[in-house]
Amino acid sequence: MRKNALTVVISCFIGLFIVYLLGIFYHFTNLDNKESYYIKDIESLNFHKKYTNKLHHIKGLPGITENENIKPESYLFSEINRFDNKNYRILIQGDSNIEDFGLHKSSYQLAEKFAKKNEVGLINAGVTSYSPSVMSLQLDVLEDDFNIYPNILVTYIDQTDIGDEICRYKNNLIFNKNNVLVKIRTPYYSRHTIFDYTKVHHESAILMSRNPDILKAIQLMNFNLKLKILKRKNILAEKFSRILKGGWKNRKLPKCHWGDIQRPLIEHNSDEIAYFKDRLRNYFDKIIKKPHIKKIFIVTFPHKQNLFPSKNLLGQVIYYKLNVSYLVEKTLNNYNDIEHINFSKKIIGREKYIYDNAYTDDGSHLNKEFHHSLFTKTIFNRLEEYLKNHRAVYDITSKPPSTIELE
Numbered sequence: 001m002r003k004n005a006l007t008v009v010i011s012c013f014i015g016l017f018i019v020y021l022l023g024i025f026y027h028f029t030n031l032d033n034k035e036s037y038y039i040k041d042i043e044s045l046n047f048h049k050k051y052t053n054k055l056h057h058i059k060g061l062p063g064i065t066e067n068e069n070i071k072p073e074s075y076l077f078s079e080i081n082r083f084d085n086k087n088y089r090i091l092i093q094g095d096s097n098i099e100d101f102g103l104h105k106s107s108y109q110l111a112e113k114f115a116k117k118n119e120v121g122l123i124n125a126g127v128t129s130y131s132p133s134v135m136s137l138q139l140d141v142l143e144d145d146f147n148i149y150p151n152i153l154v155t156y157i158d159q160t161d162i163g164d165e166i167c168r169y170k171n172n173l174i175f176n177k178n179n180v181l182v183k184i185r186t187p188y189y190s191r192h193t194i195f196d197y198t199k200v201h202h203e204s205a206i207l208m209s210r211n212p213d214i215l216k217a218i219q220l221m222n223f224n225l226k227l228k229i230l231k232r233k234n235i236l237a238e239k240f241s242r243i244l245k246g247g248w249k250n251r252k253l254p255k256c257h258w259g260d261i262q263r264p265l266i267e268h269n270s271d272e273i274a275y276f277k278d279r280l281r282n283y284f285d286k287i288i289k290k291p292h293i294k295k296i297f298i299v300t301f302p303h304k305q306n307l308f309p310s311k312n313l314l315g316q317v318i319y320y321k322l323n324v325s326y327l328v329e330k331t332l333n334n335y336n337d338i339e340h341i342n343f344s345k346k347i348i349g350r351e352k353y354i355y356d357n358a359y360t361d362d363g364s365h366l367n368k369e370f371h372h373s374l375f376t377k378t379i380f381n382r383l384e385e386y387l388k389n390h391r392a393v394y395d396i397t398s399k400p401p402s403t404i405e406l407e
Helices: 002-029 033-034 042-055 105-117 130-146 161-172 200-208 211-244 258-266 270-288 324-333 343-347 350-355 366-388
Strands: 078-081 089-093 121-123 152-157 174-175 181-184 295-300 338-342
Touching: 033 121, 033 152, 042 130, 042 161, 042 181, 042 200, 078 105, 089 130, 105 121, 130 161, 130 181, 152 270, 152 350, 152 366, 161 174, 161 181, 161 258, 161 270, 161 324, 200 211, 270 324, 270 366, 295 324, 295 343, 295 366, 324 338, 324 350, 338 366, 343 366
Parallel strands: 089 121, 089 152, 152 295, 295 338
Antiparallel strands: 078 121, 174 181
16 A cells, blocks of 8 residues: 555656756747747846836736847837937827837837928827826836926827726826825736746746856746745735635636626726826826926827627627716816817717728727727827927026926
8 A cells, every 4th residue: 555655756856857847848849939939138128027016007018129329218108309409309198009100110200200301309108008096007117217307298098098097007106105106016916917927937037047048047946936936925925915804705816817807888887087186187187287298199099899789809809988078078178278189079970881891809008000091190290380489588407497488
């Protein structure tokens, strides 16, 4: 009996060791693929770790690392035209629809042409899934750490910002004793957090070391084993904490999949609406108090599911009962100095079906053609119109004085 038990134990140990060796072999044969994907230098790695720790996440991988000479700041923003000695300095904030200025060549060229023609500084700070709470913190970072002080601010607020605020950020906002937002954490216990860069950061450090490839493969295998154990431990600890606070029914951890992000647009309640409007007001209150920001444009755009029942990424046919554009418009009634570029008013109507082919498969993003011809062109046409009717009467300093005026 003891011999049989010992045999089983030895067999299990050998089996696990074989699996471990196969894991090392897998990492060893995939080193080249990983090295093309992960962060490649220590300066960029430290930058990425610093700002994901504060802003929940910054630009993702691998697209940002395709250029060998890319600056670390490009993980957070991109300079379409430098701010240096420009009377007009335009900052654009938003989510992936704004980040797409850099991914769609025609949209980027239009933005670049506008900036050079009008001799304005132009910075694109769009980052996937950024909503008002994150953009509020991002504005502080850009000012304090990069000396970026715009006098014209363009902010894109997406339909899914309400889902991001409720599902992704609400339970992760960190305030100081004065109730000022200072950080948005990424929940380490989640198995499905697409913005948890723990793995990216650790594996990048291993890959950029000078160790032999076989040692890198062993280190990668050991780290991934440790990470799985640690995440499982954190998940169990979080569940136990939730049970102590709210009983057995409270044991399930909050999820934040695409369906969870979309849910408030399909079926929402008054508390969720009130919370999102509060986050909007918090952001609006902050930007109107910035002495150097003299003109603010808020941009909203309908998703395909706002126009008619359409498939999402999960293949489900859904229809958004809520249009965030009108929530934003209603909130802006108390902010007379903020201009709203509301694409929903331009699109929603009898002619809306001409936009059936304007979107990508997820219904949330415009394809390259419409991103350029409709979205980008409309925004920069309005900016150009504004610039023609106003002129700056001050010189640029690192911190614009509170006496700045636009005529």
